[in-house]
Amino acid sequence: MLTEVRDGADARTLQHEVNKRRFIRRLPLLAGVVLLLAVVLMAVFAPGLSPHDPARQNLVHRLRPPAWMEGGLPQYPLGTDHLGRDIWSRIVHGARVSLQIGGLAVLLGGAVGVTLGLLAGFFRGAVDTVLGRLADIQQTLPFIVLILAFVAALGPSRTNLVLVLGLGSWVNYFRIVRGEVMAIREQTYIEAARAVGCSWTRILLRYILPNVAPSIVIAVTLFVPQIILFEASLNFLGLGVPPPAPTWGGMIAEGRRYIDTAWWISVLPGVVLMVTVLAINMIGEWLRDRLDPMQRGW
Amino acid sequence: MWGFLVRRGLYNVFVLLGVSFLTFALVFLTGDPAAALLPLGTPPEQIDSFRRQMGFDRPLLVQYAEFLWKAVQGDFGVSLRSRDNALTMVLERVPATLKLAGAGMLAAVLVSMPLGILAAARRGSWIDHLARLVALLGQTIPGFWLAIVLIYIFSVRLQWFPISGSDGWRHLVLPAVVIASTPAAGMTRLLRAGLVEVMSRDYVRTAYAKGLAKPVVVARHALRNALIPFITMMALQVGYLLGGAVVAEVVFAYPGMGRLAVQAITNRDLPVIQAFVMVTAVLIVTVNLLLDIVYTMIDPRIRYE
Numbered sequence: 001m002l003t004e005v006r007d008g009a010d011a012r013t014l015q016h017e018v019n020k021r022r023f024i025r026r027l028p029l030l031a032g033v034v035l036l037l038a039v040v041l042m043a044v045f046a047p048g049l050s051p052h053d054p055a056r057q058n059l060v061h062r063l064r065p066p067a068w069m070e071g072g073l074p075q076y077p078l079g080t081d082h083l084g085r086d087i088w089s090r091i092v093h094g095a096r097v098s099l100q101i102g103g104l105a106v107l108l109g110g111a112v113g114v115t116l117g118l119l120a121g122f123f124r125g126a127v128d129t130v131l132g133r134l135a136d137i138q139q140t141l142p143f144i145v146l147i148l149a150f151v152a153a154l155g156p157s158r159t160n161l162v163l164v165l166g167l168g169s170w171v172n173y174f175r176i177v178r179g180e181v182m183a184i185r186e187q188t189y190i191e192a193a194r195a196v197g198c199s200w201t202r203i204l205l206r207y208i209l210p211n212v213a214p215s216i217v218i219a220v221t222l223f224v225p226q227i228i229l230f231e232a233s234l235n236f237l238g239l240g241v242p243p244p245a246p247t248w249g250g251m252i253a254e255g256r257r258y259i260d261t262a263w264w265i266s267v268l269p270g271v272v273l274m275v276t277v278l279a280i281n282m283i284g285e286w287l288r289d290r291l292d293p294m295q296r297g298w
Numbered sequence: 299m300w301g302f303l304v305r306r307g308l309y310n311v312f313v314l315l316g317v318s319f320l321t322f323a324l325v326f327l328t329g330d331p332a333a334a335l336l337p338l339g340t341p342p343e344q345i346d347s348f349r350r351q352m353g354f355d356r357p358l359l360v361q362y363a364e365f366l367w368k369a370v371q372g373d374f375g376v377s378l379r380s381r382d383n384a385l386t387m388v389l390e391r392v393p394a395t396l397k398l399a400g401a402g403m404l405a406a407v408l409v410s411m412p413l414g415i416l417a418a419a420r421r422g423s424w425i426d427h428l429a430r431l432v433a434l435l436g437q438t439i440p441g442f443w444l445a446i447v448l449i450y451i452f453s454v455r456l457q458w459f460p461i462s463g464s465d466g467w468r469h470l471v472l473p474a475v476v477i478a479s480t481p482a483a484g485m486t487r488l489l490r491a492g493l494v495e496v497m498s499r500d501y502v503r504t505a506y507a508k509g510l511a512k513p514v515v516v517a518r519h520a521l522r523n524a525l526i527p528f529i530t531m532m533a534l535q536v537g538y539l540l541g542g543a544v545v546a547e548v549v550f551a552y553p554g555m556g557r558l559a560v561q562a563i564t565n566r567d568l569p570v571i572q573a574f575v576m577v578t579a580v581l582i583v584t585v586n587l588l589l590d591i592v593y594t595m596i597d598p599r600i601r602y603e
Binding site: 133134136137138140141142143144145148149150151152153154155225229232233236237238239249252253255256259260263266267270273274277278281 | 324325327441443454538540541545548563564566568571575
């Protein structure tokens, strides 16, 4: 905090100081955006970025360390796994799987949760009670237990993963949106809209939804990292995308047995996974600060 | 107070009924319940006769009533693999998982309490930044990856703790740290935020005005009031701990019910999964009930309601 009041001569340095502080405050956001962008670009241009087919085995060059270490080869920048597959190519393609499933699951869960939250908050009554109870029942179970139960019934596959992760997370969006709508529907401008004869769909979509949007954005930044982590956990447990598709969770699981001789198989995909989650968390925290100044957290 | 507890109790029964319906429905999500409950590769005639024998052709509600009646008596059917009673298999592993979850809770409290308090008491200091970093890492690091890295550092390299297994407290340390990482992050955040808010209240200013030292004010006046949401948060984390235990038990080959569940999924052993889901729900509902009782003890507003 700048407490000293200075005279005109110092105005320029003062302005400079303010700019500097503003920049430092935004540094986490900047870092988050850059890192997330890097991962997204990695996923989009996966085929162009990977020197090898991610599933291609080469037993001659199995368990090669990263290129900068002794015994590493330049054609395998991050080394190879126990089947001689290129770690870098697998990480890059793993980004695709992770972001695809995470993105689709969030779209699905968000669409269902936001729609139901709008309806429950607006109409209240029986709709609200039934949905609220349903949410309570679902949230009694830890998310991973719920997911495991459904994967057990449906069987592991890419589509089922999106379905399970998406439909499993509707509650989070539902609760946030419902609460906001309850407050907004009492505002005078909603009353005005009603008085001039707007239909309820118009009120919901034109007057309420835009006001709920910031909260939805916050919810997304909160739950996307969690969805990505859960998706990786399932792949780690062997209950996600079936092999040979490269996934970060799957790679970490495969490298477990070689952790004392070839740490890079498990550690490197874990680092990329962490960076992805961290990037979204950093963007999310900045957004929460901006959109919800009442919050007294960090 | 009794009215409150009875209401909460009834509500929890309702929630358990809901979870039981979900559990019941799992078998039907497979498409064909008869086929799902028989080993892969069973001839179709046999599946048909099994379907009639089990009554899968009857109305759903009748079947649910039967499922519920049996479940209440502790009968979830037998494991498709070992032919043992599914519920017994899960219950046998509950103590191990509870021990792990308890150790995880202890670890989470041991980290979050001092960090949260110090961060709030010295806002903007290095310890505040450290706490923020710990909280951020806790919610960022994937548990299973942390487990592998910890095994590499502390079991393979330093050989302080065993790689896997379950006898003695040494086996609990690493898995407890793994499952505590996310809850500890949330608890630190909450405690700090709660304390920061309470510290600006009038009664805290009064306490300072009386001439009390900062540690006394924080401990006697601020902390007590920030503790109610913290205790709620602790109870909510039980779900996270049980969920995290699934992954930790697999990595550390710890013989709890989470590992059993993952094995059951790999074997498509649905009765065991059903028993696991129900047992987890009962455990969490029990914790919630205990929490309600604790509320009545620490919060006079509920006691005199």
